[in-house]
Amino acid sequence: MSELLVANAVSKDFGDFRALNKVSIAVPKGSIFGLLGPNGAGKTTLIRIINQITMPDEGSVLLDGHPLKQEHIRDIGYLPEERGLYKSMRVGEQALYLAQLKGMSKSEAKNQLKYWFDKFEISDWWNKKIQELSKGQAQKIQFIVTVLHRPKLLIFDEPFSGFDPINANLIKDEILKLREEGATVIFSTHRMESVEELCDHIALIHKSNKVLDGNLIDIKRQFKSSTFEVGLQSNNSKVVIEEIKNKFDVLPATFKNVYDDVKLNVKITPETSPNDLLSFLTSKAEVHHFVEVIPSSNDIFIQTVKNN
Amino acid sequence: MNHLSLIIKREYFTKVKNKSFVIMTFLSPLIMIALISVVAYLAQLNTNKKRTISILDQSGLFTEVFENTDNTTYNYTNDATVEEAKAIVKEDEQYGLLYIGKGNLDTVGETVRFYSEDSPSLTVISSLENKIERKLRDLKLVANGLNAEEIKAAKANVSILQESFDGQKSSKIDNILKLAFGGIAGYLLFMFIIIYGNMIMRSVIEEKTSRIIEIIISSVKPIQLMMGKIIGTSLAGVTQFAIWIVLLAILSTVVSIVFGIDLTAAQGQQQELIQQAMDSSTMQNEISLAIQSFQNLPIANLIIAFLFFFIGGYLLYSSLYAAIGAAVDNETDTQQFMLPILMPLILAVYVGVFTVIEDPHGTVSTIFSFIPFTSPVVMLMRIPFGVPMWQQVVSLLLLVGTFTLTVWFAAKIYRVGILMYGKKPSYKSLMKWLKY
Numbered sequence: 001m002s003e004l005l006v007a008n009a010v011s012k013d014f015g016d017f018r019a020l021n022k023v024s025i026a027v028p029k030g031s032i033f034g035l036l037g038p039n040g041a042g043k044t045t046l047i048r049i050i051n052q053i054t055m056p057d058e059g060s061v062l063l064d065g066h067p068l069k070q071e072h073i074r075d076i077g078y079l080p081e082e083r084g085l086y087k088s089m090r091v092g093e094q095a096l097y098l099a100q101l102k103g104m105s106k107s108e109a110k111n112q113l114k115y116w117f118d119k120f121e122i123s124d125w126w127n128k129k130i131q132e133l134s135k136g137q138a139q140k141i142q143f144i145v146t147v148l149h150r151p152k153l154l155i156f157d158e159p160f161s162g163f164d165p166i167n168a169n170l171i172k173d174e175i176l177k178l179r180e181e182g183a184t185v186i187f188s189t190h191r192m193e194s195v196e197e198l199c200d201h202i203a204l205i206h207k208s209n210k211v212l213d214g215n216l217i218d219i220k221r222q223f224k225s226s227t228f229e230v231g232l233q234s235n236n237s238k239v240v241i242e243e244i245k246n247k248f249d250v251l252p253a254t255f256k257n258v259y260d261d262v263k264l265n266v267k268i269t270p271e272t273s274p275n276d277l278l279s280f281l282t283s284k285a286e287v288h289h290f291v292e293v294i295p296s297s298n299d300i301f302i303q304t305v306k307n308n
Numbered sequence: 309m310n311h312l313s314l315i316i317k318r319e320y321f322t323k324v325k326n327k328s329f330v331i332m333t334f335l336s337p338l339i340m341i342a343l344i345s346v347v348a349y350l351a352q353l354n355t356n357k358k359r360t361i362s363i364l365d366q367s368g369l370f371t372e373v374f375e376n377t378d379n380t381t382y383n384y385t386n387d388a389t390v391e392e393a394k395a396i397v398k399e400d401e402q403y404g405l406l407y408i409g410k411g412n413l414d415t416v417g418e419t420v421r422f423y424s425e426d427s428p429s430l431t432v433i434s435s436l437e438n439k440i441e442r443k444l445r446d447l448k449l450v451a452n453g454l455n456a457e458e459i460k461a462a463k464a465n466v467s468i469l470q471e472s473f474d475g476q477k478s479s480k481i482d483n484i485l486k487l488a489f490g491g492i493a494g495y496l497l498f499m500f501i502i503i504y505g506n507m508i509m510r511s512v513i514e515e516k517t518s519r520i521i522e523i524i525i526s527s528v529k530p531i532q533l534m535m536g537k538i539i540g541t542s543l544a545g546v547t548q549f550a551i552w553i554v555l556l557a558i559l560s561t562v563v564s565i566v567f568g569i570d571l572t573a574a575q576g577q578q579q580e581l582i583q584q585a586m587d588s589s590t591m592q593n594e595i596s597l598a599i600q601s602f603q604n605l606p607i608a609n610l611i612i613a614f615l616f617f618f619i620g621g622y623l624l625y626s627s628l629y630a631a632i633g634a635a636v637d638n639e640t641d642t643q644q645f646m647l648p649i650l651m652p653l654i655l656a657v658y659v660g661v662f663t664v665i666e667d668p669h670g671t672v673s674t675i676f677s678f679i680p681f682t683s684p685v686v687m688l689m690r691i692p693f694g695v696p697m698w699q700q701v702v703s704l705l706l707l708v709g710t711f712t713l714t715v716w717f718a719a720k721i722y723r724v725g726i727l728m729y730g731k732k733p734s735y736k737s738l739m740k741w742l743k744y
Contacts, residue, residue, distance in 0.1 A: 048727075051526040052526075053522070053525050070529075073527055080519075080522040080523060082519045082522055084518040084520045085520050085523075086515075086518060088326070097314065098523065098527070100314055145523070
């Protein structure tokens, strides 16, 4: 069993509105799984179903091969996008309460909290009220509370919003560390650079349907268009450009290069090898820049959403 | 459930440790006692005030009618004219002038006037009227040939002793006692629902606005959270009520001992009237009867019924409060939903006050003691008067049935509502939520 979480054709209706339409995902164990989609696509609904906050109308969700049950609550840590804490409750008291709701014993929770508070150097916050903390500080507490019970599955909905770059980095490192320790992470976000950085797998949900999923590298392979950025130096660039244009599809280029005599995006047919292009180019001019254009997650996201 | 007890504990302790809650707990009895003391003090001042009333009796029929009392001095000014007498009364700052004109037994009554600077108190006037009427009646009887002995002998006092078919004796005081029991129980429930129902509602809204709700319900079921909130808040309420009662008892004793203010003097004037109406010997009789009837009250039934109806009624309403809290984003949006909750509650109290007192087993009271939304209050008021067991049981079953239904209904709204933000919900959308 290599999948920690499997959703099979999950559907959910809110009155006449279908929030999820037969969405299936499979989250491999130990992966960081990016759940992507525009606003209102149905990501949060799916996450809530995984958390047993709402029940699916159709389909099933399996965790570690078993249908979701009340006991699974302690195996999941969830950081919702709309987050908050009891404002007038003290930090320590509150963290203990939330940990106990997740099924930890009081002493166990205390030990774990001490570990995290020491790690983040916030031990002196224990007796502060949440309303005395800044937003970013409260977010830290929220993060600790989410991961405290060492769940198998961590679900983060926009985890970096509200953090400054330093703390965002700190959180990112912690997420990676938790993955190393065996946790599986579902990661829902709009910020494609963090997807690029963190995710191994993604699923894209658009208008209640899953439109794309799989290993990020596979998807990129699937989306790449065999286009190469080409930067050349030549004394008679016009002739060179003409010769390239005669042989290949050429698109305008925007990349930055120190030599801009010839700057092109060249697309080759599937039968052509990049080596053919390269040897053609070296025969014509001095090659300074030769890079395959790999679609970013952002490009894939926008392209997929537009096409649907 | 472990989760439930955790939630109850948290709800309880956050309520109890809350500053304004603590302040209210200790300040309310103080304020209440202070207010009652002031009213009692003023009332005492009022009744203790010495007043002088001048009497100008031109008929000469009422020479010995007005006897001085502790508070009132009567001053006969029989030789003066009305104008002179008025001037004297005004100058001496007396309470007023009672003028009785010339006339025979039939006509003199119409000549009586009372002149005063400010309008006189009702008790003074009615006591004067009483005295004149009594004297006139006696004089008329004498004119008809009776002597004073015969008149005195003709006076009779009747106090009807009531007895039910199974031999339970009761009296007027007994009825008052029952009313007090029922009234206090019903009113207590009413207050409890309003105060702590609102508290539950606010705490649901707080969870929504602070956005912690989603974290909580990823750990517990919404219905657990809702029930935990209701129970936790109620326990805090019971604590507060208990402290209030103890404090009130202590404070009122302290105040009446230290300051010598009789707190019952707040109702001093009514007491005076009651005392006037009742002969002292029958009074004593009634008191002993009252003690006896207190022992005859269905105490066990009262306590058990109180517990069941109190809990049932409270849960019924508080689950609705919780549902409202879940449906809205902020307190101002609650208004449109509050009315349907308050209406039956207020109706219940009105029915209790106006019909149960008049006729505890009449059609109206009986019907309303079966309708679940009014039954807790009305039934609690009826029970001291003896309600057949089958009625209590049926009413309670109806209440439990409705309560189960409203909790289910509230839980549905709660489950959907706590995750809904932004839109102010209408009744239509609430009905839609039930199907989610």
